[in-house]
Amino acid sequence: MVSVREFKPEDAAQASVVFFESFKTYLKERMETDAPRPAEYTENLMRYTINEDCESISFVAEEDGRIVGCITVNLALKRGLGCLVRIGVMPGNAGKGIGKMLFRAADDFWKKRQTRKVRTCVSSINPGALKFYESCGFHVEATLKDHFFPGVDEHQLALFY
Ligand SMILES: CC(C)(COP(=O)(O)OP(=O)(O)OC[C@H]1O[C@@H](n2cnc3c(N)ncnc32)[C@H](O)[C@@H]1OP(=O)(O)O)[C@@H](O)C(=O)NCCC(=O)NCCS
Structure with missing residues (x-):
């Protein structure tokens, strides 16, 4: 059974693998590293x-003692503006x-x-992730042309509470 709990420092090595493997599914040759980041990097x-x-704050999804998913989010407290930093x-x-x-x-x-408001x-x-975000209530607020990579646009997404 899968359960979700807050991230602990000892999850960092497995979380590095989750982010590496999940982002590789759509970034492919555009990945910045050819191996998971060191645990200390991910812990930070x-x-x-x-x-x-x-x-x-970060949360992990755990199944039989293995980390199978991770999310990191934040909130600018005085602005009430959240950010979904990454999920895999x-x-x-x-x-x-x-x-x-x-x-x-x-x-x-x-x-x-x-x-x-939350942004990501x-x-x-990565059309599958766009569908995922839309199913969570996000909508496309703007599209940045040729953003992180040449020829690849980046959708700015917003979720209002
Ligand atoms: C995007 C990601 C986090 C979604 O997680 P997931 O566990 O596969 O998604 P879920 O099974 O919880 O799906 C939730 C909803 O999103 C939709 N969805 C998820 N992946 C989808 C895909 N590839 N294509 C179409 N719809 C998708 C599901 O149909 C489901 O819709 P519903 O709630 O209406 O039934 C995961 O696929 C992933 O890690 N992708 C690679 C990393 C990545 O893209 N991160 C985000 C970078 S911006």
């Missing part, structure tokens, strides 16, 4: 932080509702904190 990105301006589900586990479970954990986090972005070469 995913660990819980809070200051007067920003709260950042292990390719063999995609399409089973795990992404939605991770989104729900983030959604609870935002709802408990008077969030106004998705590449035009």
Whole structure:
């Protein structure tokens, strides 16, 4: 059974693999690294932080002691503006509702904190993720041409509460 819980530092090595393998499914030769990031790198990105301006949190989906999905989100506290920083589900586990479970954990986090709006972005070469975000309530607010890669547009997505 898959369950979702808050990220712990000891999850970092597995989380690195989840992000590497899941992003590779659509980035392919555009990946910046040819191996998962070191655990310390991922721990720095995913660990819980809070200051007067920003709260950042990550959740993982776990099945039989294995991390099969991860999400990192934050909230600019004075602005009520959230960001879904990144989400990934292990390719063999995609399409089973795990992404939605991770989104729900983030959604609870935002709802408990008077969030106004959440933003994220998705590449035009990743239509499956766009469908996923739309199923979570996001809509395309703008499209940036030739953004991170030549010839690849980037959709800016918004979810209003
Ligand atoms: C995008 C991603 C996180 C979705 O996670 P998932 O566990 O596969 O998604 P779920 O099974 O929870 O699906 C939730 C909804 O999204 C839709 N969806 C998910 N992937 C889809 C796809 N490839 N094509 C069409 N619809 C898709 C599902 O149909 C489902 O719709 P419903 O709730 O109306 O039934 C996952 O596929 C992934 O890790 N992709 C690679 C990494 C990535 O693209 N990250 C985002 C970068 S911007």
